[in-house]
Amino acid sequence: NQASGLRRVLAFACEQLVPRLHQTSEEIGNLLRGLRGGYIPAGPSGSPTRGMAHILPTGRNFYSVDPRSVPSQSAWRVGQQLAREVLARHHRESGNYPESVAISIWGTSAMRTHGDDVAQILSLMGARPLWRAGNRQVAGVELVPLEELQRPRIDVTTRISGFFRDAFPQLIELIDDAVQLAIAADEPEHMNFVRKHYLRDLQQGLQTGLGQAEAATQAAYRVFGAKPGSYGAGILPLIQEKNWQDQADFAEAYINWGGFAYGRKVQGADQREAFRQRLAGVQVALHNQDNREHDIFDSDDYLQYHGGMIATIRALSGQQPRHYFGDSHDPQRAAVRDLKEETLRVFRARVVxxxxxxxxxxxxxxxxxxxxxxxxxxxxxxxxxxxxxxxxxxxxxxxxxxxxxxxxxxxxxxxxxxxxxxxxxxxxxxxxxxxxxxxxxxxxxxxxxxxxxxxxxxxxxxxxxxxxxxxxx
Structure with a gap:
């Protein structure tokens, strides 16, 4: 059996993989053909470095994943591992689980991984996707019972990119569904931080004069992004134009650009105060990287979305949050490092x-x-x-x-x-x-x-x- 399996692998490499790799020269040819207004063959999206050989040859007019199949079952395995790594690291460093974490997620990553980030969010909250048996499309989400989970449900605030908002509205609804289930669960607060923080924020909203319905809605917001039709995090212009003095300037820009709530019943409501309140209590700021084709110092998006989140939490809470950086370039060995560790790694490996x-x-x-x-x-x-x-x-x-x-x-x-x-x-x-x-x-x-x-x-x-x-x- 082993010999037969080895023959199949070698046959695939020789008959399909290598010939497809030799076709990568089509990238330039198809680019020039497109600039002339010609036809470019279509192909699936993804990352070859994550084992997605089916997308080869590159240089095609790629289409996105089927949004109904995200997160995939393979992404669920990776997302669970990322969640376990985050919680294990925090528990090792502090002796307890974090009550509240924040994560920034991008649409391009969701296309490459078929939903690692979303799977991690669900896993942290103690929820899991449900797939239809026939086609593996996501049919919904359910809570993992506490007896099976064996830990508290972590409260997750998600900052989505503009492209994620546009490309994956059903994933926003999936995350929101998980939040609503956690809020409604009749569980002890020390085992359900989502519900604990919801009840606290609900009470604060009522005390400030909000009606019951409005206070309940605001207390349940967990997904935030840029205003509908706009993109970015607002941090880069401050740095480029040297128009900042301290962390409060970054926090103001980050909240003003990203404080619009999204969910099953809301599409970009101005909830900057709710976003501010959510970030003020965050203990861990997360971001993931799914491939090694780039790093945190060759794109401004990392410093804007992840760095901006860290600066905002520090400005609002008065203390530096733990900052973790997930690495899932090898789906079989998803790992989580401290951002400082990732900084040192990239600095030595590339920068100098x-x-x-x-x-x-x-x-x-x-x-x-x-x-x-x-x-x-x-x-x-x-x-x-x-x-x-x-x-x-x-x-x-x-x-x-x-x-x-x-x-x-x-x-x-x-x-x-x-x-x-x-x-x-x-x-x-x-x-x-x-x-x-x-x-x-x-x-x-x-x-x-x-x-x-x-x-x-x-x-x-x-x-x-x-x-x-x-x-x-």
Whole structure:
């Protein structure tokens, strides 16, 4: 039997997998064909690095998953493992279970994983999906009995992305259904934190003058996102324009952008105060990554959604929440790390990895832009989540600013990037994020910044001079 199974695996690899991998060159061809208005073949969405060989060859006009089949049974297994890892880690670190957690989830991830994040949310609340036997479509949700669960139901506040809102409305309803079931369950409050917090918020609402129905509705909101028709978390503009002073500025933007409630009976109601109240009691801020094709410092979305959530909780509660980062790139070994651990891992593996830096220098102007973006995202995550140490800023200065090969590369390929990197590191020092910078390092950064300014001015004069010559001709 083992020999027969091995033959089937090898046959699949030789007859289907390798030929499909050789077709990845179709990505460029189909892109050019699409730009000419031609037909691009359709194909399923997903991530090849998570074992989804059926989506190969890539470069096709992908369609989304069947939303009725999310979360899938395989995603349920991964989501349960992520939930167990979160609770085990918190229990190991604090000696108890968290009463309230918050998680940010994205639609693109739901498409790639078929619902890992949603499965984790349900599992934390002690609920599980129900599938139709014939087609494995999700028919609803039910509570896991406490005797089987053997732990409290965790209260989960979910911050959805705009794309998730648009692509998966039925998943919003599924989460809301689980919340309503937990609220209605006749269970001790110390075993059902969803109901415990609902009853507390209901009482507070009644005391502020709300009617019974309105107070009950507000106390049950657990899914929040951007205003209908809008997208984003509002954090990046503050960082890009340096228009912030402290964590309260991040909190205000995060709540104003994400404080709109969603559920089976509500589609984007302005409930910023309810969102504020929910986040004020959160003990753990979660986000997951489902593949290794990118990391937390090559996209601003991580610092906006996860970092912004951490900053908001800290501003509202007065203390830093635990921040966990789920890793399900290998569905068989889903793991949860502290965000600081993930920061150190990515910093060493990519940000200051000599091999990656050497490869970046092969990409000219775009390579310089990638370096600038990396520094910006490091800065943004530290501004919101406070995850960088002084030695990391020092190493960034030495590697991106002072290294002779890097300095020569940026001066030739992208002096704007060199200028931006020096400016951002100096900003980190001026804001106290880089708490005790070496005086000589700061002096060298100022000199580098002034040198790059001079270079840019010289280039500007050259450009203006050539344009003037063309005008004369």
């Amino acid at each position: 990895n000599p091999k990656w830096l050497a490869s970046i220098r092969r990409h000219g102007y775009k390579g310089g832009l990638e370096l600038t973006a990396t520094v910006d995202y490091l800065f943004g995550y530290d501004a919101t989540a406070q995850v960088l140490d002084d030695w990391m800023y020092q190493q960034l200065a030495e590697t991106y600013g002072f290294d002779p090969a890097m300095r020569e590369f940026l001066e030739q390929a992208n002096p704007w990037a060199q200028n931006a990197i020096a400016e951002r590191l100096l900003e980190a020092a001026s804001r106290g994020m880089w708490q005790e910078p070496d005086a000589q390092t700061l002096e060298r950064l100022r000199a580098l910044y002034l040198h790059s300014e001079t270079q840019l001015e010289a280039r500007g004069e050259t450009v203006r001079g050539s344009e003037h010559t063309k005008d004369m001709q």
